[in-house]
Amino acid sequence: MSAKRLQQLVEALSRSARHFNKSEVECLIKLFDTLVTASGDRFGAVGFDRNMFRDTLHRAFGMTDDMVMDRVFRTFDRDNDSCISVEEWVEGLSVFLRGTLEERIKYCFEVYDLNGDGYISREEMFQMLKNSLLKQPSEEDPDEGIKDLVDIALKKMDYDHDGKLSFADFEKAVRDDNLLLEAFGPCLPDIKGSLAFEKKTFKENRKL
Structure with missing residues (x-):
């Protein structure tokens, strides 16, 4: 991703994903890029498909329930195109991790x-x-x-x-x-999971 595109995204998303500051938004965009590149998936250019997203939920937050992960995917995927874009990722995590x-x-x-x-x-x-x-x-x-x-x-x-x-x-x-x-199934990360994810994502990426 070009530096210019990154800056534009950071500006836009720090307004819409209001629970993150600019440097956190930048870290989440970089993490998204890293995960997408690592997957080598055909969706890679646009974002996460369902399987990549479920892998991420499982690895980062220990989620195991297929039905819940599927529903979380659909909730993140605002435009219903079966792919989570970088905007949907950051805005979704804003609520998922720090929502009111x-x-x-x-x-x-x-x-x-x-x-x-x-x-x-x-x-x-x-x-x-x-x-x-x-x-x-x-x-x-x-x-x-x-x-x-x-x-x-x-x-x-x-x-x-x-x-x-x-x-x-x-x-x-x-x-x-x-x-x-x-009440009907664990669809948010527990405190331990969110803290570990934030610590890893925001601390490690700042070193880049």
Whole structure:
């Protein structure tokens, strides 16, 4: 990437990804470039495809749930072109690593709203929970336990009692109890993961 292009990107992205300062934005752009070049993928010129992104989530943040990683990819991929551009990468990480509660509520809701209809349905909760919970070999019918969890979640979060969660339901529930933010599966990095990623990315790249 030319120095001029880098500077233009840093200027633009330090305005849109407001949780990073300019030198952090520059480090993230350089990391993106490094990862894309290392992959030697045909998408390389434009950005991350789904597999590269999942590899990065797995390596950097220890994410292992395929369904969650897939949803995180779709949430980052704002223009739905199945490729994450450098802009989507930096803006996505701004929320993923340092988002305000409001931004993270919006992000998690998007991850859990599998069909994008503006609601988290009973079926969507079931799918997400089924994927993120470990199956115990002794359980006769693990699906029953998941159905119970879905019922508990609805009882606690479905304020208008329509059998599904609107964004307003989800937001109110999370504001009342922050632990419900990732009620249907871990889609944000834990503190340890984010600190390690930031330390590595921002310290090491500054030496370049």
